[in-house]
Amino acid sequence: DTGVSQDPRHKITKRGQNVTFRCDPISEHNRLYWYRQTLGQGPEFLTYFQNEAQLEKSRLLSDRFSAERPKGSFSTLEIQRTEQGDSAMYLCASSFLGEQPQHFGDGTRLSIL
Amino acid sequence: GESVGLHLPTLSVQEGDNSIINCAYSNSASDYFIWYKQESGKGPQFIIDIRSNMDKRQGQRVTVLLNKTVKHLSLQIAATQPGDSAVYFCAENIRGAQKLVFGQGTRLTINP
Numbered sequence: 001d002t003g004v005s006q007d008p009r010h011k012i013t014k015r016g017q018n019v020t021f022r023c024d025p026i027s028e029h030n031r032l033y034w035y036r037q038t039l040g041q042g043p044e045f046l047t048y049f050q051n052e053a054q055l056e057k058s059r060l061l062s063d064r065f066s067a068e069r070p071k072g073s074f075s076t077l078e079i080q081r082t083e084q085g086d087s088a089m090y091l092c093a094s095s096f097l098g099e100q101p102q103h104f105g106d107g108t109r110l111s112i113l
Numbered sequence: 114g115e116s117v118g119l120h121l122p123t124l125s126v127q128e129g130d131n132s133i134i135n136c137a138y139s140n141s142a143s144d145y146f147i148w149y150k151q152e153s154g155k156g157p158q159f160i161i162d163i164r165s166n167m168d169k170r171q172g173q174r175v176t177v178l179l180n181k182t183v184k185h186l187s188l189q190i191a192a193t194q195p196g197d198s199a200v201y202f203c204a205e206n207i208r209g210a211q212k213l214v215f216g217q218g219t220r221l222t223i224n225p
Contacts, residue, residue: 004156033212042202042215043157056211091156099145099164099206102213104156 002026004105006092012111013082020078021108025094032075033102034067035091036060043091043104049075050097079110087112125222132193134219136186136203145206147213148177148188150199157202160188190221198223 005024013019025032031050035043046065047057051072061067064082069075079086089109093102126132138146144165149157163170163177163186170177176189186203200220204213 006156031211035213040217042204042218043213044215045212048211050211058212093156101147101159101162103159104149106154106156 004092004094004103006090006105006108008108009106010109010111012113014113015082015084017082018078018080019082019110020076021090021092021110023075023077023092023105025074025092026103027073028096029094029103030072030097031095031102032069033093033095034075034077035093035104037089037091037107038087046077082110082112084112086110122217123220123222125224126193127224128195129192132190132197132221134188134190134201134203134221136188136216138184138186138203138205140205140207140214141181141184142208143205143214144208146177146179146186147204147206148175148186149202149204149215150197151202151218152199160201193221193223195223195225197221 007022033048034046037043045058046061047067049069052069064080067077089107091107093104095102147162148160150160151157161172161175161177163179174191178187200218202215202218204215
């Protein structure tokens with residue numbers, strides 16, 4: 001399977017704990033994106049990378065959130081001191097440069113107890 | 114503001130019929146549009162895209178129409194099949210930005 005891969009698929013944690021998600025994009029893609037999706041809503045943009053550079057962050061991305069793409073390949077999204085409102089599906093997408101479709105993984109569903 | 118909306122939250126059609134899913138957008142600077150299909154527990158799946166210099170684009174059983182005058186986008190699915198049941202999102206890319214703005218989605222149900 002050469003699509004976008006995300007791990008874990010599900011994460012349940014207690015409020016206040018830190019969590020980290022991983023995304024492996026389609027290998028030839030330069031751009032990698034993170035989105036968050038809550039029930040019944042469309043995905044909302046969080047941040048994106050071009051190669052290893054993080055070029056844009058949404059105001060949704062509070063100081064508790066940090067994303068990295070150290071070698072321009074896989075990316076991690078960490079949430080520190082999780083809160084109830086962080087419960088959502090976290091989606092990763094990748095694309096070529098320019099106006100090209102973003103291809104999504106199946107997401108990590110985060111549940112905060 | 115930046116928004117992508119859908120006229121109907123749910124749509125139910127008979128198997129074999131054609132379906133049309135509509136989408137309104139408000140940002141005239143949007144120059145690239147994508148339709149996605151999302152099944153339960155999965156990520157959005159790319160269906161078809163269209164650039165603002167086009168009015169129509171066809172794929173396999175799907176057609177996207179873009180009316181820039183009224184900022185309207187539609188997805189037509191021909192000869193619907195049970196596997197077409199899903200939530201469909203339109204998304205827009207605003208010129209110069211590198212993020213997609215999604216609407217709320219339309220749930221399409223195919224009745225046997």
